[in-house]
Amino acid sequence: MPTPQTPGDRVSAKHMPGGPELATTSASSAAGLASGLIEAEAERRRRQAEAQREVLFADELLPGVGEEQLSLRRGLAAGGSATFLTLTALAAMDELESAALSVLAPDIRDAFGMSNGAIVFISAAAGAFLVLGALPMGWFADRCRRSRVIGWAGVAFSAMVFAGGLAANAFLFFLARFGVGVAKSSTLPVHGSMLADTYPIGVRGRLSALGASAGRITGALSPLAVGGIAALAGGNDGWRWPFLILGLPALAVAMWAFRLPEPARGQHEMRSVLGEVVKDVQPMPISVEAAFARLMRVRTLKTVIMAFAALGFSLFTGGVLTNLWLEDHYGMSSFGRGVVGSVSGVAVLAVLPFVGPRYDRLYRRDPSRALALLGYLILPVAVLTPIQWFMPNAAAFAAVGIPSLILMSASFAMVGPVTQSVVPYRLRGLGSALSAIYIFFVGATGGALIAALIISAYDPRVAVLALGIPATAVGGFLIVRSSSFIKNDLSLVVQELREELEERDRQLEDPENIPVLQVRNIDFSYGHVQVLFDVGFEVRRGETLALLGTNGAGKSTILKAICGLGTPSRGVVRLNGRTITYVSPEQRGRYGVHLLPGGKGVFPGMTVQENLEMAAFRMRRDPEHRDRRFAYVLDLFPDLKDRRSQLAGSLSGGQQQMLALSMVLIHEPEVLLIDELSLGLAPVVVQHLLAIIERLKTDGLTIVIVEQSLNIALALADRAVFLEKGQVRFTGPARELAERDDLARAVFLGREGG
Numbered sequence: 001m002p003t004p005q006t007p008g009d010r011v012s013a014k015h016m017p018g019g020p021e022l023a024t025t026s027a028s029s030a031a032g033l034a035s036g037l038i039e040a041e042a043e044r045r046r047r048q049a050e051a052q053r054e055v056l057f058a059d060e061l062l063p064g065v066g067e068e069q070l071s072l073r074r075g076l077a078a079g080g081s082a083t084f085l086t087l088t089a090l091a092a093m094d095e096l097e098s099a100a101l102s103v104l105a106p107d108i109r110d111a112f113g114m115s116n117g118a119i120v121f122i123s124a125a126a127g128a129f130l131v132l133g134a135l136p137m138g139w140f141a142d143r144c145r146r147s148r149v150i151g152w153a154g155v156a157f158s159a160m161v162f163a164g165g166l167a168a169n170a171f172l173f174f175l176a177r178f179g180v181g182v183a184k185s186s187t188l189p190v191h192g193s194m195l196a197d198t199y200p201i202g203v204r205g206r207l208s209a210l211g212a213s214a215g216r217i218t219g220a221l222s223p224l225a226v227g228g229i230a231a232l233a234g235g236n237d238g239w240r241w242p243f244l245i246l247g248l249p250a251l252a253v254a255m256w257a258f259r260l261p262e263p264a265r266g267q268h269e270m271r272s273v274l275g276e277v278v279k280d281v282q283p284m285p286i287s288v289e290a291a292f293a294r295l296m297r298v299r300t301l302k303t304v305i306m307a308f309a310a311l312g313f314s315l316f317t318g319g320v321l322t323n324l325w326l327e328d329h330y331g332m333s334s335f336g337r338g339v340v341g342s343v344s345g346v347a348v349l350a351v352l353p354f355v356g357p358r359y360d361r362l363y364r365r366d367p368s369r370a371l372a373l374l375g376y377l378i379l380p381v382a383v384l385t386p387i388q389w390f391m392p393n394a395a396a397f398a399a400v401g402i403p404s405l406i407l408m409s410a411s412f413a414m415v416g417p418v419t420q421s422v423v424p425y426r427l428r429g430l431g432s433a434l435s436a437i438y439i440f441f442v443g444a445t446g447g448a449l450i451a452a453l454i455i456s457a458y459d460p461r462v463a464v465l466a467l468g469i470p471a472t473a474v475g476g477f478l479i480v481r482s483s484s485f486i487k488n489d490l491s492l493v494v495q496e497l498r499e500e501l502e503e504r505d506r507q508l509e510d511p512e513n514i515p516v517l518q519v520r521n522i523d524f525s526y527g528h529v530q531v532l533f534d535v536g537f538e539v540r541r542g543e544t545l546a547l548l549g550t551n552g553a554g555k556s557t558i559l560k561a562i563c564g565l566g567t568p569s570r571g572v573v574r575l576n577g578r579t580i581t582y583v584s585p586e587q588r589g590r591y592g593v594h595l596l597p598g599g600k601g602v603f604p605g606m607t608v609q610e611n612l613e614m615a616a617f618r619m620r621r622d623p624e625h626r627d628r629r630f631a632y633v634l635d636l637f638p639d640l641k642d643r644r645s646q647l648a649g650s651l652s653g654g655q656q657q658m659l660a661l662s663m664v665l666i667h668e669p670e671v672l673l674i675d676e677l678s679l680g681l682a683p684v685v686v687q688h689l690l691a692i693i694e695r696l697k698t699d700g701l702t703i704v705i706v707e708q709s710l711n712i713a714l715a716l717a718d719r720a721v722f723l724e725k726g727q728v729r730f731t732g733p734a735r736e737l738a739e740r741d742d743l744a745r746a747v748f749l750g751r752e753g754g
């Protein structure tokens, strides 16, 4: 076994051995270095491009592709029509409630003595509440039984609608609206995720079109129903009745929603790809940050939501601007405008039933073509818009506007099926929430603001031409572009599912032998720069694994991915066989994964005792346990015992490292990740720390250590993984690595073969 280090065995470019002559630079060596760096970067880019191309399965292996055609009836029967009907009914209640607010706005304004501005603000704020609620709802959708989330959201919705009807003043009415907005925000993330997991992939387009049609029908009938009830009730308080009445059926549907069956997550993707369902019996809680980081790496999703955010700039203001123009420019009455609205609505309704089947058919044959179709539907709108807005009369204006509306609505109705297909199935709720935030907050709100600014200076036509044309062209172009990514993203879905099945079988075969830590197929990027390529290894209980490699090979990045400080763009991290890839660092800490960071891991302005208390903050409710842990670490490091009131910044480097290690060990880690234990420390201190690590090893702790000193790493480790430029070059017993002269030299000299 190699002996522990002397300072002379330190590494590479950071600590280049060999004396001052090696550090002497000349113009030619600088030029050599520069060209070496350029070559290295070109090589990294080549590997990055290769890695992105690498995962591409044949079309028929992708989920839902090449399957037999499934009729809508059979598709609905497969998941039970109750789920679709219940969710559609709840969405219809949303429409009714929105209609109640807009139709009855003047009555509500008068009843509470509000200004026009106040009632407009209350109505418009609903959109913001919806976005606010989308994130928590998405989070719940990915963590909890969705039927319960839908049920509770429905109960809250009905209670808030009822409260709105009873509100005694404008403020209470506003609060009720706030509640309604948040409850409504469950529609996109929770309903979307539930539908995708309940019904087969082959009917997603048709179901979405059917849902959109139902929404349009209720949207058209709602003003009539609401206005009718208010008129029947009559009087100053007539406006309250639609809200009070709507609360009851909403409650009934919500109660029914509790009974909906909870579908297995990702079951249709699994059936399609694996032929069976791999159940995640104890799913780990997902962190929003990790989920978003991962979702933004799904290129199809990212491009599609950017596209629809851009489209949102024109789509949501389009209706208002059209109506303003019809009145101001063509002098059309409100009745005429109503007729135009209704005819357009009917035209959209007539077309939607054809879009869903077409999308499903294309998706089955070639998902890229299905997605490109959505872009090609949008692009003509960029041409139709200027034609429409220069029409000589209202009838021509309306006639040219109808195809645009149809095309946009048809494309919009298919966003759900696309996003649900490419998002990792554990993140469906948050994926939809992310889309909602971009589309409604960035697109709709941003579009409304800019349109308002342009109108105040010019007129609606200028607003549409300046905003609508570029938004539509950019949106359409982005969707067409995203179609080139979809097969790659679906291939990643396949790869992940296959890996899950393989792992499940392995665990069933040998349940006693599940590694404590598994890192599988990890790709990791900082921004656009990929630094890890398909990295994988395992660590057994009680084992010490050394991660070695050249400078910048990605060793610290792997530790980040394991402890949750970074989210890989591909691949899985498992702890005791359970997936923790999207679990927050805090939660991983609770499960026993702790990192001793490289460099100074203490708060220099605090005393030793305060540092320890800070580290033990989570144990504040169990002071006895905390004191036992303090005693344990102070027993390990007696040097710290007498310095408890000393500022950490005034300790020696070695003592600071001991304090940092104590702050980690307080938590009784199950897996200890160490990033550079010995860096910058005197040999005698290193010896002392090594003795401690040996003791922890004897106690059975599992350790992954990144060490610049080859001797130290090999002295401690049972096994080693050698990385070069983000790829694993060697995995095996540590002593074998020591015998690999080429790799060992690379650690010293910062390049393979030195």
Ligand SMILES: Nc1ncnc2c1ncn2[C@@H]1O[C@H](COP(=O)(O)OP(=O)(O)OP(=O)(O)O)[C@@H](O)[C@H]1O
Residues within 6 Å of the ligand: 526, 531, 549, 550, 551, 552, 553, 554, 555, 556, 557, 558
């Ligand atoms: N926060 C960051 N942002 C951008 N790039 C980063 C970041 N952190 C690391 N990198 C880059 O990622 C690559 C891998 O870095 P990492 O620190 O994981 O390597 P390492 O093997 O631990 O190297 P070292 O031994 O020098 O610490 C390097 O090219 C590095 O420059």
